[in-house]
Amino acid sequence: MPEMLDATVLAPDDAATDALERMLRSRWSCRAFTPEPVPRSEITRILDLARRSPSWCNTQPWHVHVTEGAGTERLREALRSAVAAGPDAAPDIAFPESYEGVYRERRRISGWQLYASLGIDKSDRVASGEQTLRNFDLFDAPHVAIVTTERALGAYGAVDSGIFVSNFVLAAHSRGIATIPQAALATQAPLIRRHFDLPPERQVLLGISFGYADSGHPANGYRTERQGLGELVTFVGN
Template sequence: MSPLSQESTKPSADSPPESLPHRTLRELVESRWSCREFLPREVPPAEIERVLDVARLTPSWCNTQPWHVDVVSGGATEGLRDALRAAIADGPAQNPDIEFPAAYEGVYQERRRESGLQLYASLGIEKSDRAGSARQMLRNFDFFGAPHVAIVTTEAALGPYGAVDCGLFVGNFILAAHELGIATVPQAALATQSPVIREYLGLKPERQVVVGISFGYPDGDAPVNAYRTSRQSIAEVATFHR
């Protein structure tokens, strides 16, 4: 592999959105990163609506727009944290609505491993420190300290393509947030607790939890927010037929 590294500049949480320079789509995609340590400061409701106003324009198959997002803030965030902590007290059993991969093999396992090693290295967790890695994994259910979580769901009857369309929605959500200086981290881990989330939010049985997105302002001093993952080259991504 000859992956392309993403930019390593860290955004400032202290700059108001109005002072952020205009960035092209290329610049947004290159500089976006998954935040794993947030400040407690909440994002103003108007800014959250600005993000959603972009994400809602996401294209979908036959314009079905299968996504719905439940945005959790304030006391509701703390309540969901408490519900998840109680559910995983004896270990985080996996109960996703959408089946997870059976295994990661070959290059997919290599990429997953590379990302994991970078994460643990940034936190000073040794490869052999199973307890340390387990503690970090459990931080998923604490939303890494984020004051907000967006739970994205699809309609079960729409099958895999409904989830695919939701993936497009998630991509636009996180880029729209990044443009405003709001950090995000999409978390499949939250989908492992779909029954807990469904009960807490009062979701209908036909709504499937696709992913959760924790978001807020990043802690720029946290080492875990400094590392960046790699990307494939064009030659690895594409095959051209002429």
């Protein structure tokens, strides 16, 4: 039977708004983790919150494979080996064709912030390339959540799964657990499909590496900016 709740009238809740604002303003993408594992009880609590995410017609197209301990190390080693062999990127969902205009500029600024935090010169292609490969080390995280969606649901299944990802990272942050959603892992979709024995109807969307942040690591010492409301919204009235 579906869960039944009493209908209630929504009212402003300043405490809830303030708590949400703190989560949104303080969350960041972690690029250096300690080896300390997250207790299973904390992981299941995060998942239990994220599963409440809305989706079109309540289809809930997301599924998550969460690694722990030796499971994380097996996947990390498989990714390292695959990338060392130099396979072409093969994401299930096509990556952007290009970044132009303001999107290119935001992407560049984000990359420069990361390189500056690590003392990497903008022109140092070797060092920046090595940092990119850290994606496939999962930034030393003790866990990764591989998020898949249903192929037949197309773009909207991916959109719904993106809502789940957002709620996962916010729920984790509320528990003091750092995360980084990684589209880079989707470049190795064929490997991930074999590794987890995924059926062909499941598409690899991304991975979320998570654990406890290495607070002293310079890669965790900067924050990206967000566009202002003037860029974000167009109000249409009378």
